[in-house]
Amino acid sequence: MSTSLAIFRAPWCTEFPAGMTTWSVVKDDTREKRWRELLPRFFPRIALLACITVVVISLGVALTPGSPKASADQPFSEQARAAALSETLRLRAAGEQLVTPAAGAAPTGSQAPIAQTVNLLTDQARALLGPGDEPAAEPLPASSPATPSAAAQPGPASAAELAAALAASGSERLAEAAAADGGIARLLAAVGAAQLLEASSLAVATGSPAPAAADPASPALSGACRTPAATSLPAAAGTDGAADAEDASLEGALAAAVRTELETIYGYQVALTRLGGEQSSAAAKQLARHESLISGAETLSRAHCVPVPPREAGYTLEQSFLASPASGLGRLEAAALPVYGDLVALSDGETRQWAISGLVGAARRAELWGADAGSLPGLAADPASFPSLPTPSASPSTTR
Incomplete structure (x- = not known):
C-alpha cells in the first residue's frame, strides 16, 4: 500500500526545496503570468520612450559645440598667420609696458622710439587679424609652426631686449613666408621686413646693441629654362583689383621686377652726377x-x-628728382616695394626667396634715403582700413 502511494502520487503533491512553501510557488507563477499578459500592452510605450531617448541624445550631440581642432590640423599658412599675430601682440604689449612710466617715474628719452614701435606693431596686428580672432588684452604666447610654444617666455623688459625680440620675430616671419601660400606669404614677408627694420631703428634710437639677426640672403640662381611660368595665377592680397x-x-x-630695376639703375646713374661726399659713395x-638685382631678375x-x-x-625723371636726388632715390626704392611684394605672392622656391631678399633690401634702401617703408612694406593697403583690435588698451598717440 505504501509503495503504491509512492508511485501514484497526485501531481499537486510535488516535493519542494527546503524552506519553500506551496503558496510561494503559486504566487511566483501568478506574477510571471501577469507580467506576460501585461508586456504586450506596455511594449508600444517602451518603444516610444526609447525613441525619445535616442532623439534627445542625438540633439545633444549635435548642439554641443565641438572642441576646436588642434593647430596641427590647420594649414601651414593659417598656423603661420596665427603665430605671427600672437608674437606681434606679445611684443606690442611689452612695448606698451616699457613706454608707460611707473608711478612717480620721469619719462625717459627712449620712450618716443618705443612708442613708434608700438604703433607699428599695432598696425601689423590689425593686418594679421583673421575671421573670428579675438586677441586678449594680455600678451599672448608665441606659437610658431616651426618652433615650440613660447608660453612661458616673458616679454622684453628693456628697449634692447625689445629690439632683439623684434629682429628674431622678423626673421621667423620671413622664414614662414618662404613656405606659406600666396597672399599670406606676402603679408608675412611685409611684417617680417618691417620688424627687422624697426629692430635696427629702435636699437640706434635707444643706444642699444645692434640686433644679431641678419637679412635674408639671396639664393644662387641658374638661368636654364625649366618650368614655364603660369599665366593666370590669382591676384595676391593687397594688390590693386583693377590690375590687368x-x-x-x-x-x-x-x-615688372625687371622694368623697375632698370628704371632704378637709371635713377642712380643720374643721381651720381648730382651727389657728392658720403651720399655719392x-x-x-x-x-x-x-x-x-637686374641680373637676378633676368636670370629668373x-x-x-x-x-x-x-x-x-x-627713363623720364621728375624735376623734383633732379632738384633733390637723394629724396628721389628714396621714392624709387619705395616704389619697388609692391613690385617685390607681388613677386613674393606669385612665386615659390628660389624665386620667392630672391623676392623676399629683394623686398627687405628695398625697404632698407628706402629708409637709407629718407623714405618711409611703412609698417607693411610691399603690401599695397591702407592701415586705416584694417580691423580694430578688440582690446581695452590704447596705443601711444605718437605716429610713425
Missing part, C-alpha cells in the same frame, strides 16, 4: 647692388621661360 590679368601672374611680376654702392625670367623686357635707353 597679366600683372597677376608670375610672368607679369617678373617683367652710398649711391655708388647701391648702384652696384641694383646691377646685381629665363629660368621660368618668360621673355625678358628689353632695356631702354633712358
